[in-house]
Structure formats: structure tokens, C-alpha cells
Amino acid sequence: MERPIFKPLGTPTDELDTPSLVVELDALEHNLNTVHTFFQQAPAKLRPMVSTHCCPTLAHKQLAAGGTVDGIAVMTLGQAEVFAAYGCRDITIANSVVTSAKLRRLCALARQVDITVVADHPTQLQRMAQAAQDQTISLRVLVQLYADDRQSGNTPGAEAVAMAQAIQQLPSLTFAGISAAPVPMDASSARADVESMARQQLQQLAEARVALESAGIGVQVVSVGETTLYEEAARTDGVTEVMAGMYALLDAHYAPYWPQLQPAAHVLTTVTSRPEPGLAITDAGQKAVGIDLGLPQVTSQSGIETTGLSAEHCRLRLDASAQPAVSTGQKLWLRPWDLGTCTNLYDFMWVVRQGKIETSWPVAARGQYR
Incomplete structure (x- = not known):
């Protein structure tokens, strides 16, 4: 594990070695104040999705900012274990937990903190119910509704009702409500298309709640992983919580959707080579920035465009407007x-x-894929 080389408080940021992940506190505090103040007044409350940063210190700052359900959401059991160890007491795992080994860990964790899991198939319910029964505990379960790509989830009508009824018939499980994952989007997604799909998803949630209540099933939680239209989601009738996480640090992907927020996290990189005019190479490659969904943007100087990343290097194209040289x-x-x-x-x-x-914060839940 890499540890920060000690730097006295007040050391200029430019003296950091590179590549380094840097968070600007003024921008972070602006984002927290903007979003959490909204949720303090909204009908639904915020459940921060902390898998976006994997940092317990930041998670506690989000919870302390108000307007939340006093709990967080993660994507893996391993992340839940880390955040529980750092004092988070209410955790939703917004992903399926299936294998026997993971179910044993899940039940052990449920003895320590309040855990809610999602499920979208009766086989998952049977496996969870048996594991919970073996350890004499009860697990809270949200029925997951499908996203448009149908990678998982139930339809908001008969399938969701059947899943809720199945949960009610298993004494070691408790039906908590329904949940919908964020609308899938990538670098090519048009904003209008994303917003249209998000509104369709919110309508599906409303329909699912009506179907469940018409079947005599009470719905405590209606949770949506909607980061793009978080304001509209929080005002949608029946929604109780919104799982959003990128708002705190704000990346290039989501920045166009949230003009009221400020990018708070950047990677500091050093130019290591100028092999030819109009070309520069830096030391922040795929292992330092990531490239899965899109290329990073240079923000410190105009006239520079990222054209590609190798494992250890970033390739930049410089046009005539790049000043200073x-x-x-x-x-x-x-x-x-x-x-x-x-x-x-x-x-x-x-x-x-x-x-x-000012300080450094551990990214303690990084690499927790299991």
C-alpha cells in the first residue's frame, strides 16, 4: 500500500510528486452545501453512494452535511465491510450478493450494522434466506427494478409483486421496498436521451409502488439511483431516498448535468517529454486516471487536448493557443x-x-471488488 510522503501543512500543492489525486476543499464544501441543503427541504432524502470515492472520511462529511437518511450505499460487500469498520452504521448494498462465501460474510456484517441488500430473482431470495436462517438473523431486502439495458431487475408490475410476496413468505427475510439503479450512460449518451430515460424510470418506480400497495403490500423504501436528475427524483411522489455520489467530487462525465456544482477532484501530472511540436507526454496514464469511459480533460491551461493514454503516460495535443508554452x-x-x-x-x-x-484522506475501500 502506498502511503503519503509527509508534507507540512501549508505546503504548496505544486510540490506534490506526480501523479497525485487532489481534492480542493472549497469546491467540495460548495458541492456538499448545494446538494445537501436541497435535500434538507426535499420530500425524499439522500443516501450517498460512496463507491464513487471509496473514502470513509468523505462519507462521514456527507452524512454530517444533513438531508440524508443517515446511511450510505455501496456496490460491493467488501466496500460495506470497510465502511462499517470506519463507523458507518446503515449501509445499502446496491448489488446482488449470491455466493455462499459472500452470504456468510453478509450475515456476519448484518450482526454489526443495519444492512439492506437488493435482489431481482427468486433464487437469490432462497439463497439469502437459507444463509440468514443458518445464522439466525433477518435480512432487509429491496426488490430491484430493471434498467433499460435489462442487465438486471424486475418489471414494475407482476414480477415486482411476485418478488415482494416471495420475500414475505420467507421468515428470515424482510421486504423493505423497491430500488432502481441509475440509468446507464456513457460518453456518447445525449443529455436529452438520458433525462428521458431517467423520467421513464421514475414513472416505473411510481407504478411499481402502486402495484405493490394494490396487492396489499406496504412499501417502506422507494430508492432510486438517480444522479442526473436528483432534484426531480427527490420531488417524485413516493420516492423516499435518492442514491447519488458523484456530486461531491464531480467528474468530467457529470459536470455538464450539474452546472451548479464545481469539479473538486483532479489528478496532478507532470510533463515528462516534448518529443515534437504540438505534442506533450505526461506521467499520468491509465494506472493514474482511468480510461474505461472517456479521456480526462486538461483544466489548468487552454489549447491542450488529451488524445490517448497508455499504462503510464498521457498524450496531449497542443494547438497554437496553448499559452504559455x-x-x-x-x-x-x-x-x-x-x-x-x-x-x-x-x-x-x-x-x-x-x-x-491541509491533510490527506485514505481511500480505504479501494480495490474491494468482492
Whole structure:
């Protein structure tokens, strides 16, 4: 595990070695204040999706900002175990837990903190019920509704009702409500299409709740993983919680959807080579920024475009407007396209204010895929 080389408080950010993941506190605090103040007044409350940053210190700042359900969401059991060890007491795992080994760990964790899991198939219910019965506990379960790509989930009508009824028939499980994952989107997704799909999903949630209540099934939780239209989701009739996480640090992918927020996380990189005019190479490649969903953006200087990343290097194209001239040894700022894949590459993030180091925070849940 990489550990931060000690830097006295107040050290200029430019003195950090590179590549480094850096969080600007002023921007982070602005984002937390903007989003959490909204949720303090909204009918639904926020459940921060902390898998986007994997940082317990940041998770606690989100919970302390108000407007939440006093709990977090993660994507893996391993992440849940880490955040529980760091004091988070209410955790939703927004993913399927299926294998026997994971179910034993899940039940052990449920003895320590309040755990809610999602399920979309009767076989999952049977496996969870047997594991919970063996350890004499009860598990809270959300029925997951499908996303448009149908990678998982139930239809909002008969399938969802049948799943809820199946949960009610298993004494070691408790039906908690329904959940919908975020609308799938990538670099090519048009904003209008994403917003249209998100609204369709919110309508499906409303229909599912009506179908369940018409069948005599009470619905305590209606949860939606809607980060794009979080304001509209929070005001949708019947929605009780919104799982959103990227708002805190804001990457290049989501920035166009949230003009009221500020990018708070960047990767500091150094120009290591100027092999020819119009070309620069830096030391922040795929292992430092991630490239799965899109290329990072240079934010510290205009006239520079990222054209590709190898494992250890970033390739930049410089046009005539790039002023001042880019030189070897110069440091630049990159805004990652997808912070979820970027933060997972670091053991810690530097926390700075107005260009000076204040502290570092461990990315303690990085690499917890299981």
C-alpha cells in the first residue's frame, strides 16, 4: 500500500510528486452545501453512494452535511465491510450478493450494522434466506427494478409483486421496498436521451409502488439511483431516498448535468517529454486516471487536448493557443472523465485549500471488488 510522503501543512500543492489525486476543499464544501441543503427541504432524502470515492472520511462529511437518511450505499460487500469498520452504521448494498462465501460474510456484517441488500430473482431470495436462517438473523431486502439495458431487475408490475410476496413468505427475510439503479450512460449518451430515460424510470418506480400497495403490500423504501436528475427524483411522489455520489467530487462525465456544482477532484501530472511540436507526454496514464469511459480533460491551461493514454503516460495535443508554452517539468491538472474508476487507483487523496495542503484522506475501500 502506498502511503503519503509527509508534507507540512501549508505546503504548496505544486510540490506534490506526480501523479497525485487532489481534492480542493472549497469546491467540495460548495458541492456538499448545494446538494445537501436541497435535500434538507426535499420530500425524499439522500443516501450517498460512496463507491464513487471509496473514502470513509468523505462519507462521514456527507452524512454530517444533513438531508440524508443517515446511511450510505455501496456496490460491493467488501466496500460495506470497510465502511462499517470506519463507523458507518446503515449501509445499502446496491448489488446482488449470491455466493455462499459472500452470504456468510453478509450475515456476519448484518450482526454489526443495519444492512439492506437488493435482489431481482427468486433464487437469490432462497439463497439469502437459507444463509440468514443458518445464522439466525433477518435480512432487509429491496426488490430491484430493471434498467433499460435489462442487465438486471424486475418489471414494475407482476414480477415486482411476485418478488415482494416471495420475500414475505420467507421468515428470515424482510421486504423493505423497491430500488432502481441509475440509468446507464456513457460518453456518447445525449443529455436529452438520458433525462428521458431517467423520467421513464421514475414513472416505473411510481407504478411499481402502486402495484405493490394494490396487492396489499406496504412499501417502506422507494430508492432510486438517480444522479442526473436528483432534484426531480427527490420531488417524485413516493420516492423516499435518492442514491447519488458523484456530486461531491464531480467528474468530467457529470459536470455538464450539474452546472451548479464545481469539479473538486483532479489528478496532478507532470510533463515528462516534448518529443515534437504540438505534442506533450505526461506521467499520468491509465494506472493514474482511468480510461474505461472517456479521456480526462486538461483544466489548468487552454489549447491542450488529451488524445490517448497508455499504462503510464498521457498524450496531449497542443494547438497554437496553448499559452504559455508547455515545457518539460511543468505540472498540469487533469479532470478525470469517471471518478469511480480514478479514485479506485489511489491509496489516498491529498486535500488542499487555495493551493496549499491541509491533510490527506485514505481511500480505504479501494480495490474491494468482492
